[in-house]
Amino acid sequence: AQTVTQSQPEMSVQEAETVTLSCTYDTSESDYYLFWYKQPPSRQMILVIRQEAYKQQNATENRFSVNFQKAAKSFSLKISDSQLGDAAMYFCAYRRGTSGTYKYIFGTGTRLKVLA
């Protein structure tokens, strides 16, 4: 069965600095998607960034980028120029790409605090 592990329950970063959140996963599939979702205190989860496993190039979205290491099954999120609005829970998630079940499996999350 696929699993997603986030080993950092909480991280802190100074405003304008860079922080990296870690995620590892376990799967025997070769085709899958990986995601980072953000959940602010208001509770509604929103997508931050997405990576297709077949793409070697790391995804980037403005200040957010990932370091996708397929062989190591690692998928870390880098937030550059951190802002107060980045404070939230961040969840790493996995989903198969083709066939079988398309359920999303989430990690336990990392709480990010941004210090002014």
Next chain:
Amino acid sequence: GAGVSQTPSNKVTEKGKYVELRCDPISGHTALYWYRQSLGQGPEFLIYFQGTGAADDSGLPNDRFFAVRPEGSVSTLKIQRTERGDSAVYLCASSLSVTGNTGELFFGEGSRLTVL
């Protein structure tokens, strides 16, 4: 509205009672997911629908939990004989389809269930 709508936002009930939680997905989204999130934890998969049918209900914890989506749009999660351990936030999410798309889930704000 244009987003995923969940009602009620908060529900307090007594142990042993029956509860229904409703999810209205984004128009045109054929895939609908239910997750349960306990305090400080990541979302735990319950069930997902593709159209009217439950494609994967492997996450439903026991036969007290049931979900329907009779017309392929609105879904209702039903919990019978509620127990204190059912207390959690129940999240609903929808996506355009389970295949052939970017895989992004759009979440509602959740229904917080408290069982006294």
